[in-house]
Amino acid sequence: MNITQAEYGELAKKASPNTKSYKTIPSAFVVGGGICVIGQLLFALYRDLGLNEDSATTLVSISLIALSAILTGLGIFDNIAKFAGAGTLVPITGFANAVVSPALEFKSEGFVLGLGAKMFLIAGPVIVYGTLASIFYGIILWIIRLF
Amino acid sequence: MELLFSCIRAFVVGGILCSIGQILIDHTKLTPARILVAFVVTGVLLGALGIYTPIVEWGGMGATVPLTGFGYALAKGVKEAILEKGLLGALCGGISACAAGIAAAIFFGFLVALIAKPKEKG
Numbered sequence: 001m002n003i004t005q006a007e008y009g010e011l012a013k014k015a016s017p018n019t020k021s022y023k024t025i026p027s028a029f030v031v032g033g034g035i036c037v038i039g040q041l042l043f044a045l046y047r048d049l050g051l052n053e054d055s056a057t058t059l060v061s062i063s064l065i066a067l068s069a070i071l072t073g074l075g076i077f078d079n080i081a082k083f084a085g086a087g088t089l090v091p092i093t094g095f096a097n098a099v100v101s102p103a104l105e106f107k108s109e110g111f112v113l114g115l116g117a118k119m120f121l122i123a124g125p126v127i128v129y130g131t132l133a134s135i136f137y138g139i140i141l142w143i144i145r146l147f
Numbered sequence: 148m149e150l151l152f153s154c155i156r157a158f159v160v161g162g163i164l165c166s167i168g169q170i171l172i173d174h175t176k177l178t179p180a181r182i183l184v185a186f187v188v189t190g191v192l193l194g195a196l197g198i199y200t201p202i203v204e205w206g207g208m209g210a211t212v213p214l215t216g217f218g219y220a221l222a223k224g225v226k227e228a229i230l231e232k233g234l235l236g237a238l239c240g241g242i243s244a245c246a247a248g249i250a251a252a253i254f255f256g257f258l259v260a261l262i263a264k265p266k267e268k269g
Contacts, residue, residue, distance in 0.1 A: 032165025086168030138237025
């Protein structure tokens with residue numbers, strides 16, 4: 001069968017399942033917002049325990065990372081993510097899941113090139129480009145401050 | 148009462164950021180990995196331009212928990228380090244500010260991978 005790339009694109013579009021944005025966006029909003037509310041409640045708790053704002057913010061991230069890691073290990077995270085879409089991906093929970101999930105999956109390939117390397121399959125690029133962007137910002141800021 | 152309002156603000160800001168991610172998933176060909184990268188880099192950019200600070204002040208954890216908040220923390224760390232250490236701060240400010248998050252992901256990731264059983268492939 002000879003078809004052009006444009007025709008193939010049309011066919012692929014027809015064959016792929018319709019994404020129902022009227023369903024996916026509200027679930028992403030509610031779950032993602034809900035995760036941030038859990039964060040806000042933890043923040044209030046840590047502030048009550050006497051931590052300063054920066055430490056409490058950091059501890060909220062750590063708590064949510066630990067929670068996501070445990071839920072990923074129990075196989076529960078994937079079930080929530082299926083429903084929530086970007087609701088679990090965009091918060092720090094998505095980053096934690098992206099670290100734990102390949103680490104677990106590739107454990108059988110050994111501790112160094114399996115668990116150790118695959119842990120950064122997705123987290124790696126996130127850290128690389130985030131850090132690069134921050135370095136460029138730092139250099140620009142430094143130059144601006146010279147004048 | 149203040150706690151309730153801060154939770155509502157966090158819900159709104161976090162919800163909006165996740166909805167933007169969902170729109171990207173539904174209507175573009177961006178993979179989840181690319182969306183995560185885009186959110187972090189956007190966070191650095193908005194942090195650098197001073198746009199993200201008021202969002203954090205209003206939305207609290209709704210702004211810091213999503214990955215844009217990770218980018219914001221990188222930018223904030225670099226800014227503070229530049230003021231303190233000069234050009235060296237461009238290199239050490241960002242990762243220092245995010246060290247706890249990255250180390251926590253490695254630590255809990257390792258522990259869970261050690262203990263849990265990989266999912267059976269069906």
